[in-house]
Amino acid sequence: MGKTIRVGVNGFHTIGARVADAVKKQSDMELVGVSKLKPDYRARIAQEKGIDVYAADQKSLKSFKDSKTKVKGTLDDLLQGVDLIVDATPDGVGASNKPTYERAGVKAIFQGGEEHSLTNFSFVAQCNYEGGADKRYVRVVSCNTTGLCRTLHALEGAFGIEKARAVLVRRGADPDEVSKGPIDAVVLDPATIPSHHAPDVQSVLRGLNIVTMAIKAPTTHMHLHSLLVTLRKKPSRELVIDALENEPRMLLVDSKSGFKSTASLVDMAREMGRPRNDIYEGVVWADSVTVLEKEVYLFLAVHQEAIVVPENIDAIRAMTGGYTKAQSMRVTDDSLGIIPRFWKS
Numbered sequence: 279m280g281k282t283i284r285v286g287v288n289g290f291h292t293i294g295a296r297v298a299d300a301v302k303k304q305s306d307m308e309l310v311g312v313s314k315l316k317p318d319y320r321a322r323i324a325q326e327k328g329i330d331v332y333a334a335d336q337k338s339l340k341s342f343k344d345s346k347t348k349v350k351g352t353l354d355d356l357l358q359g360v361d362l363i364v365d366a367t368p369d370g371v372g373a374s375n376k377p378t379y380e381r382a383g384v385k386a387i388f389q390g391g392e393e394h395s396l397t398n399f400s401f402v403a404q405c406n407y408e409g410g411a412d413k414r415y416v417r418v419v420s421c422n423t424t425g426l427c428r429t430l431h432a433l434e435g436a437f438g439i440e441k442a443r444a445v446l447v448r449r450g451a452d453p454d455e456v457s458k459g460p461i462d463a464v465v466l467d468p469a470t471i472p473s474h475h476a477p478d479v480q481s482v483l484r485g486l487n488i489v490t491m492a493i494k495a496p497t498t499h500m501h502l503h504s505l506l507v508t509l510r511k512k513p514s515r516e517l518v519i520d521a522l523e524n525e526p527r528m529l530l531v532d533s534k535s536g537f538k539s540t541a542s543l544v545d546m547a548r549e550m551g552r553p554r555n556d557i558y559e560g561v562v563w564a565d566s567v568t569v570l571e572k573e574v575y576l577f578l579a580v581h582q583e584a585i586v587v588p589e590n591i592d593a594i595r596a597m598t599g600g601y602t603k604a605q606s607m608r609v610t611d612d613s614l615g616i617i618p619r620f621w622k623s
């Protein structure tokens with residue numbers, strides 16, 4: 279394969295820290311450094327892990343120096359040493375960073391908090407890996423869109439989809455987001471329909487007839503989707519399960535085996551020794567899969583902090599070349615410990 283891909287990560291928290299660790303696990307990539315706004319404990323953790331830390335800008339550089347936190351330079355310095363930057367800054371900040379990447383002549387991957395129009399190419403590895411080949415800028419879609427795209431890709435490939443409807447129960451906040459809620463409410467997110475997820479899925483699966491509704495619930499564990507998909511041909515339940523089992527990065531579980539809730543899934547990841555309890559797969563309850571004529575019903579769980587990590591790694595390879603979709607996904611999955619496992623009784 280080609281030469282080592284030099285990668286930087288800008289924004290080092292929920293997604294950025296995970297992507298940085300995942301880049302370090304790839305034998306064809308080098309993590310040159312990460313860029314951070316604040317000299318907080320995460321800067322020290324990065325250094326403990328042997329990662330060079332850069333300040334986001336001159337003001338941030340000053341706060342690093344004032345707090346006597348080791349710093350290699352600024353984002354501009356980091357950009358000089360990389361082929362590609364993964365931007366994992368908060369929603370909208372990525373868009374304001376794009377001119378900096380353009381000036382530096384560096385390819386960039388943005389996250390799902392940015393608009394599709396920022397790159398005009400939204401990525402989910404199994405759906406459109408090849409489309410990344412000629413792109414300088416790619417957007418890896420959000421966690422929920424990734425989970426929906428993987429699931430719908432499986433059903434579209436096997437049966438064709440007439441229409442898809444999904445109700446998403448979203449986690450209220452990530453585990454360490456103490457300032458966010460809700461604490462004791464279910465919030466319409468938003469009250470208007472469709473939620474932003476439907477057009478976002480259509481940015482990857484073009485022309486798909488999909489409507490989504492979303493609410494936010496007081497949990498940090500995962501998102502849970504209720505899906506109703508009308509297929510073009512009447513399937514058997516077994517064939518639907520086969521299609522989902524054969525789809526990469528999908529995991530089937532079963533309530534009879536003890537998987538009663540998203541908490542059981544997080545417990546499984548913890549007991550399996552997954553880093554940060556991460557679940558990279560879209561998780562479908564096999565016993566929820568119900569077929570009525572051409573309609574399929576199922577529950578899908580999405581680990582918001584983890585599901586886009588393998589997508590970012592594959593997007594890096596898609597944009598820099600040398601690997602087919604299957605090769606890249608296999609290398610990524612091997613490095614992250616994603617193996618096909620079916621937790622059904």
Ligand code: NAD
Binds near residue numbers: 316370371
């Ligand atoms: P986060 O708030 O956990 O991390 C962002 C980090 O970037 C913070 O440490 C923040 O201090 C830092 N930052 C802010 N401005 C910066 C700047 N100018 N330069 C460098 N660093 C800066 O955010 P996140 O949850 O990792 O989200 C990042 C992106 O990933 C967003 O687009 C988000 O929508 C998307 N995403 C998030 C999740 C999730 O559930 N957390 C899931 C999928 C996609």
